[in-house]
Amino acid sequence: MAPHLELHALEKRFGATRAVQALTLAVGKGELIGLLGPSGCGKTTTLRMIGGLMPASAGRIVVAGRDVTALPPHQRDMGIVFQNYALFPHMDVAQNLSFGLEMRKIPAAERAARVTRALAMVRLEAFARRKPRELSGGQQQRVALARALVIEPSILLLDEPLSNLDANLREEMRNEIRDIQQRLGITAVFVTHDQSEALAICDRIAVMRLGVLEQLGTPFEIYERPANEFVAGFVGRVNRAPAERLADGRLRLGELLVQGSGTAGPGPVTLMIRPHRIRLGDGALEGPGWNSATGTVTRRTFVGDLLSIEVTVGPATLLVEQHSFAGAPGPAPGDAVQLAWRAEDTLVFPARVPA
Amino acid sequence: MSGRSGLLPLLVLPAVAVNLLVFLWPILNLAGLSFREGLPGGGLGTEFTLATWQELAADEFFREILLRSIVMSLSITLLALLAAYPLAFFVHRSDPRWRSILVVACISPLLISAVVRTYGWLVILGDRGFAPAILRGIGIEPGRLVFNMTGVVIGLVEILMPYMILCLLAGFGRLNHTLEEAAASLGAPPFTVFRRIVLPLTLPGILLGCLLTFVLTISSFITPKLLGGGRVLLLATEIYDQAIVTLNWPLAAALSVIALGVFGLAIFVYGRIARAAERAIA
Numbered sequence: 270m271a272p273h274l275e276l277h278a279l280e281k282r283f284g285a286t287r288a289v290q291a292l293t294l295a296v297g298k299g300e301l302i303g304l305l306g307p308s309g310c311g312k313t314t315t316l317r318m319i320g321g322l323m324p325a326s327a328g329r330i331v332v333a334g335r336d337v338t339a340l341p342p343h344q345r346d347m348g349i350v351f352q353n354y355a356l357f358p359h360m361d362v363a364q365n366l367s368f369g370l371e372m373r374k375i376p377a378a379e380r381a382a383r384v385t386r387a388l389a390m391v392r393l394e395a396f397a398r399r400k401p402r403e404l405s406g407g408q409q410q411r412v413a414l415a416r417a418l419v420i421e422p423s424i425l426l427l428d429e430p431l432s433n434l435d436a437n438l439r440e441e442m443r444n445e446i447r448d449i450q451q452r453l454g455i456t457a458v459f460v461t462h463d464q465s466e467a468l469a470i471c472d473r474i475a476v477m478r479l480g481v482l483e484q485l486g487t488p489f490e491i492y493e494r495p496a497n498e499f500v501a502g503f504v505g506r507v508n509r510a511p512a513e514r515l516a517d518g519r520l521r522l523g524e525l526l527v528q529g530s531g532t533a534g535p536g537p538v539t540l541m542i543r544p545h546r547i548r549l550g551d552g553a554l555e556g557p558g559w560n561s562a563t564g565t566v567t568r569r570t571f572v573g574d575l576l577s578i579e580v581t582v583g584p585a586t587l588l589v590e591q592h593s594f595a596g597a598p599g600p601a602p603g604d605a606v607q608l609a610w611r612a613e614d615t616l617v618f619p620a621r622v623p624a
Numbered sequence: 625m626s627g628r629s630g631l632l633p634l635l636v637l638p639a640v641a642v643n644l645l646v647f648l649w650p651i652l653n654l655a656g657l658s659f660r661e662g663l664p665g666g667g668l669g670t671e672f673t674l675a676t677w678q679e680l681a682a683d684e685f686f687r688e689i690l691l692r693s694i695v696m697s698l699s700i701t702l703l704a705l706l707a708a709y710p711l712a713f714f715v716h717r718s719d720p721r722w723r724s725i726l727v728v729a730c731i732s733p734l735l736i737s738a739v740v741r742t743y744g745w746l747v748i749l750g751d752r753g754f755a756p757a758i759l760r761g762i763g764i765e766p767g768r769l770v771f772n773m774t775g776v777v778i779g780l781v782e783i784l785m786p787y788m789i790l791c792l793l794a795g796f797g798r799l800n801h802t803l804e805e806a807a808a809s810l811g812a813p814p815f816t817v818f819r820r821i822v823l824p825l826t827l828p829g830i831l832l833g834c835l836l837t838f839v840l841t842i843s844s845f846i847t848p849k850l851l852g853g854g855r856v857l858l859l860a861t862e863i864y865d866q867a868i869v870t871l872n873w874p875l876a877a878a879l880s881v882i883a884l885g886v887f888g889l890a891i892f893v894y895g896r897i898a899r900a901a902e903r904a905i906a
């Protein structure tokens with residue numbers, strides 16, 4: 270399938286800072302792609318260039334085979350949900366939603382029907398006649414979302430559309446966005462710095478850092494096969510330990526010799542192990558493909574469904590997360606415990622050269 | 625809250641007192657003056673008389689002056705708005721580093737007395753000034769630019785523009801560039817963005833600027849006198865002439881009361897429009 274939205278070597282410079290560098294990305298028709306990265310990595314800048322709100326310093330933007338790099342925003346047929354909502358303060362909620370439909374010369378009756386439907390979608394039927402300033406932050410955000418969706422754009426650009434919602438509503442709305450996007454077959458770019466949000470609803474995720482695309486892949490690939498230490502550390506929690514790759518491929522972590530995945534080394538490397546992939550055990554899991562170690566518990570934190578335990582193993586401190594079981598408070602600080610984890614869960618990356 | 629707000633009226637008491645003393649009292653005095661008989665040489669009779677008002681009502685000349693003053697002031701207000709709006713928009717939109725400098729540049733003409741600036745315009749627009757010279761240079765025969773209505777309008781628009789710019793800038797506060805971007809992303813071409821978003825949001829500033837410019841225009845007399853060369857007769861210049869030259873104080877007083885009525889009307893109209901706009905915008 271030919272991609273619907275393509276970015277070719279897209280670049281944005283602000284004076285000396287390069288907010289986005291050589292970004293190449295192809296988004297399929299009806300695909301939801303997540304732009305994930307820490308604050309200031311160029312997510313908003315990328316989105317603004319796609320939407321035509323900011324000229325690119327270099328590179329091309331292609332939609333359905335047509336170069337739109339020089340097209341003004343009002344001719345791009347893209348719905349944008351802005352990070353700060355950008356609701357029109359002099360119009361009520363219904364008028365805000367209706368605006369884009371008026372621009373598309375939709376007849377009044379159909380306009381009203383579509384506005385009503387869109388309001389129902391974001392559960393704001395009762396607020397149609399309110400002015401934006403009479404709404405809470407979360408409600409404003411939902412209006413912004415509805416305003417972008419009601420025009421049924423060919424491409425939807427969302428800049429952290431859920432950042433101001435509480436946890437429950439946030440999950441509800443993100444599933445709603447996903448449903449609508451799937452139902453209407455809208456190609457969407459979803460900017461977020463919340464990795465669980467990105468993992469939950471995106472078809473693919475583009476992880477950015479300092480304006481550079483670090484990895485593009487499905488949520489599974491991003492989580493399980495991070496391309497580098499940054500991606501591994503940014504997406505999901507992870508234990509980090511300095512180690513050394515020996516000539517025979519094994520890894521030396523203090524006194525301990527373990528096996529890992531990846532080809533980095535030989536020489537100094539960084540091991541990364543997800544806390545919930547480490548099992549607390551009695552040695553029964555030892556076998557081919559498993560690493561095992563003995564350590565001392567230094568801290569135990571009980572957070573309801575999770576039990577997280579810090580274990581010192583040689584030079585490293587590993588965080589271990591287990592589902593909690595009723596009647597078993599788990600090992601206490603000072604206890605010696607057996608740890609086991611699989612070789613393929615031991616991610617190995619070249620040690621970062623100290624800056 | 626209610627306990628404290630009970631004290632609030634007390635806080636405005638000094639202002640009310642001062643206003644009564646230095647504003648209302650002289651105005652009432654002035655109104656009273658218009659009902660006295662004017663004696664030659666600036667004297668005043670003691671009798672109550674409606675003569676001055678009857679004369680005003682009967683004389684076509686004063687109605688013409690009133691009409692001319694209002695039409696001219698409205699035109700100047702409109703021209704000042706058209707000239708100031710793009711400028712204020714540019715200043716508002718410019719880099720914050722330059723903005724304050726630009727604001728100062730826009731209002732710096734206020735540092736020079738209107739009289740001096742009026743003389744400046746006399747030089748520029750005069751028959752041997754550079755404005756007619758430039759126009760002739762590009763092949764336009766400008767006709768006379770001073771000592772007529774043209775000169776008065778040009779001079780007043782320029783002199784009052786800083787006030788208009790200040791009011792517009794104050795009103796631009798509600799404008800946010802993202803709103804324009806949002807409108808564009810929803811499919812609005814630039815002019816529609818201006819009409820549907822920018823204009824409604826900047827309307828309060830526009831209205832305030834228009835009120836101020838209108839009132840300042842209709843009450844200005846130095847510039848119309850100098851640039852009109854005595855040939856442009858307006859309400860304010862007539863008041864001046866009657867009070868200072870002819871020494872017909874009752875007539876000057878009656879004309880002043882009429883001018884005051886025009887101000888009141890302007891403020892009333894402004895209030896109605898502003899409130900309607902506020903309801904639509906807020």
Ligand SMILES: Nc1ncnc2c1ncn2[C@@H]1O[C@H](COP(=O)(O)OP(=O)(O)OP(=O)(O)O)[C@@H](O)[C@H]1O
Nearest residue numbers: 283286288306307308309310311312313314315462
């Ligand atoms: N108009 C601008 N002028 C100069 N620098 C800018 C401008 N806009 C953005 N930047 C810089 O470009 C970089 C990327 O900014 P951007 O807004 O795209 O970040 P972001 O990934 O959206 O961050 P956040 O998650 O905080 O929203 C930042 O370093 C920022 O300081």
Ligand SMILES: [Mg+2]
Nearest residue numbers: 312313314352
């Ligand atoms: Mg951003």
